[in-house]
Amino acid sequence: MNATSLDLQLLNTCAALLLLVSFAMLSQRRIVTLVNLLALQGALLCIATLLLAWRTGKSHLYVSAALTLGLKVVLLPWLLHRLIRRLEVHWDTEPLLNVPGTMLVGLLTVVFAFGLAQPIAELANTATRNAIGIAVAVILLAFITMITRRKAMSQVVGFLSMENGLFFGAMSATYGMPMIVELGVALDVLVAMLVLGVFFFQIREQFDSLDLHHLESLKEDR
Amino acid sequence: MSGLAWLTQSLEVLAALALAPLFLGWVNQCRAWLQNRKAPSLLLPYHGIRKLFHKDAVIAEHASPLFRAAPYVVFGAMVAAASIIPSMGTGLPFTTAADAIALVGLLAVARVFMSLAAMDIGTAFGTLGARREMMVGFLAEPALLMVIFVASLISATTALPLIAERLATQAAALYPSLAFTAVAFTMVLLAENARIPVDNPATHLELTMIHEAMLLEYSARHLALMEWAAALKLFNYACIGFALFVPWGTSTGASGPAGLLLSVPVLGFKLLVAGLWLALLETVSAKLRVFRAPEFLATAFMFAVLGLLVHLLLGA
Numbered sequence: 001m002n003a004t005s006l007d008l009q010l011l012n013t014c015a016a017l018l019l020l021v022s023f024a025m026l027s028q029r030r031i032v033t034l035v036n037l038l039a040l041q042g043a044l045l046c047i048a049t050l051l052l053a054w055r056t057g058k059s060h061l062y063v064s065a066a067l068t069l070g071l072k073v074v075l076l077p078w079l080l081h082r083l084i085r086r087l088e089v090h091w092d093t094e095p096l097l098n099v100p101g102t103m104l105v106g107l108l109t110v111v112f113a114f115g116l117a118q119p120i121a122e123l124a125n126t127a128t129r130n131a132i133g134i135a136v137a138v139i140l141l142a143f144i145t146m147i148t149r150r151k152a153m154s155q156v157v158g159f160l161s162m163e164n165g166l167f168f169g170a171m172s173a174t175y176g177m178p179m180i181v182e183l184g185v186a187l188d189v190l191v192a193m194l195v196l197g198v199f200f201f202q203i204r205e206q207f208d209s210l211d212l213h214h215l216e217s218l219k220e221d222r
Numbered sequence: 223m224s225g226l227a228w229l230t231q232s233l234e235v236l237a238a239l240a241l242a243p244l245f246l247g248w249v250n251q252c253r254a255w256l257q258n259r260k261a262p263s264l265l266l267p268y269h270g271i272r273k274l275f276h277k278d279a280v281i282a283e284h285a286s287p288l289f290r291a292a293p294y295v296v297f298g299a300m301v302a303a304a305s306i307i308p309s310m311g312t313g314l315p316f317t318t319a320a321d322a323i324a325l326v327g328l329l330a331v332a333r334v335f336m337s338l339a340a341m342d343i344g345t346a347f348g349t350l351g352a353r354r355e356m357m358v359g360f361l362a363e364p365a366l367l368m369v370i371f372v373a374s375l376i377s378a379t380t381a382l383p384l385i386a387e388r389l390a391t392q393a394a395a396l397y398p399s400l401a402f403t404a405v406a407f408t409m410v411l412l413a414e415n416a417r418i419p420v421d422n423p424a425t426h427l428e429l430t431m432i433h434e435a436m437l438l439e440y441s442a443r444h445l446a447l448m449e450w451a452a453a454l455k456l457f458n459y460a461c462i463g464f465a466l467f468v469p470w471g472t473s474t475g476a477s478g479p480a481g482l483l484l485s486v487p488v489l490g491f492k493l494l495v496a497g498l499w500l501a502l503l504e505t506v507s508a509k510l511r512v513f514r515a516p517e518f519l520a521t522a523f524m525f526a527v528l529g530l531l532v533h534l535l536l537g538a
Contacts (some may be wrong), residue, residue, distance in 0.1 A: 006396075009396040012398060013398045013401075015536065016398035017399075018403070020528065023528065027521070072368070100517055100520035101473070106524075107528070110528070114535050124481065
């Protein structure tokens with residue numbers, strides 16, 4: 001059979017688990033668990049980055065692993081948990097599609113993503129090029145997570161999960177983005193999170209709920 | 223070599239017939255321990271079957287021949303299934319007769335006959351049980367097929383003994399796809415054998431029954447055969463799981479009589495662990511509402527398909 005080395009096998013396992021966590025997020029209704037899953041996704045991403053850094057010997061990947069650990073495993077989940085406590089939202093409303101339906105759509109999306117990533121994977125010359133398909137799938141699944149939710153909180157978690165997918169994609173296609181870009185993105189995400197936190201309070205002030213459905217109607221109609 | 227193969231074959235079928243009630247008893251005993259109850263005897267399923275064989279059969283007035291034939295068909299299908307599952311050795315003469323897809327078909331035959339017999343009498347509970355069984359079945363079957371496809375893709379064959387042999391002998395590697403399908407298989411096993419998240423095997427409340435509701439009209443030897451078949455089904459599923467996910471220790475064609483001798487305690491050990499694990503799973507989970515069962519099985523299907531996709535993409 002295939003004689004791939006152990007670290008590549010571990011990397012593949014990490015990639016598969018990332019995909020699994022994306023599915024878990026897709027089917028999860030409780031917002032607290034959703035945030036915990038996001039932290040788990042970040043941790044998996046951190047492990048994958050460390051493995052890749054060890055495999056390729058590129059030192060800047062260690063830095064981005066540390067960045068991932070600090071930002072995506074510790075800081076952002078902590079911020080989100082604090083927001084949940086402050087806003088007192090523990091449950092998401094019923095998603096737009098039921099769970100088996102969402103999962104079927106998710107599976108079709110994964111097939112689509114794998115097909116989409118195939119030409120890209122053929123161009124890449126990294127050892128992890130097969131995982132590009134998984135990265136695209138994680139991004140698209142995060143999209144679906146955002147689309148099928150109504151509450152602002154879950155949409156933000158979906159957004160952050162999408163960023164995780166992009167990061168993983170860059171890592172598996174080209175062994176990571178340049179440091180300056182990575183730092184910029186990390187900072188962007190952090191600032192976006194803070195701004196969105198302020199937004200949440202404003203939205204709730206205005207409508208007494210975090211349901212984004214209210215934003216669709218114009219003021220005159222109400 | 224052929225003599226040994228036939229010995230393995232007959233030994234496997236006999237072991238399945240003899241050990242299936244014991245395995246059921248072991249699962250029940252573990253459950254009782256975990257739930258702080260006084261454990262029933264390990265041999266209780268044997269006593270139950272023996273008692274039922276000594277009773278006089280009562281059959282409903284309007285029962286058709288199908289109702290009488292169904293227990294024999296179901297039991298026969300389970301024995302036939304046991305003969306193509308490599309529980310001890312992989313050098314089975316029946317390997318060429320039926321592959322893993324035919325095995326799923328055999329299990330489906332048993333299910334169809336059981337449901338038809340349950341509807342044959344025309345009682346409300348029988349029909350209800352049959353419908354629920356078909357609902358569970360049509361969701362569990364594709365998941366089971368997907369599980370088998372992943373193992374088939376890895377080992378490049380659909381014959382279950384060959385799958386087990388190749389998985390056992392190839393170089394050790396991490397297979398996330400097999401891990402995913404193992405989860406899916408466990409869920410399918412729980413659903414198909416009427417275990418707790420989907421059905422409660424110990425329930426006395428007809429409204430929540432699935433498997434038991436179909437057997438309400440059976441008595442004596444028919445019921446004995448049905449219960450033995452249910453025990454065999456659980457045993458078969460456990461052995462399919464061993465063949466796909468922990469194939470180590472089963473005797474392959476090359477290991478000779480010593481390998482076969484060694485595989486007996488290995489199988490016993492696997493069954494002990496599997497029974498404990500099953501009881502643990504059943505104890506920590508609560509029974510789902512019937513209408514949540516599709517969600518449970520959709521998750522199993524999702525795991526299996528995810529395993530398949532991951533295998534196709536990563537080759538692992």
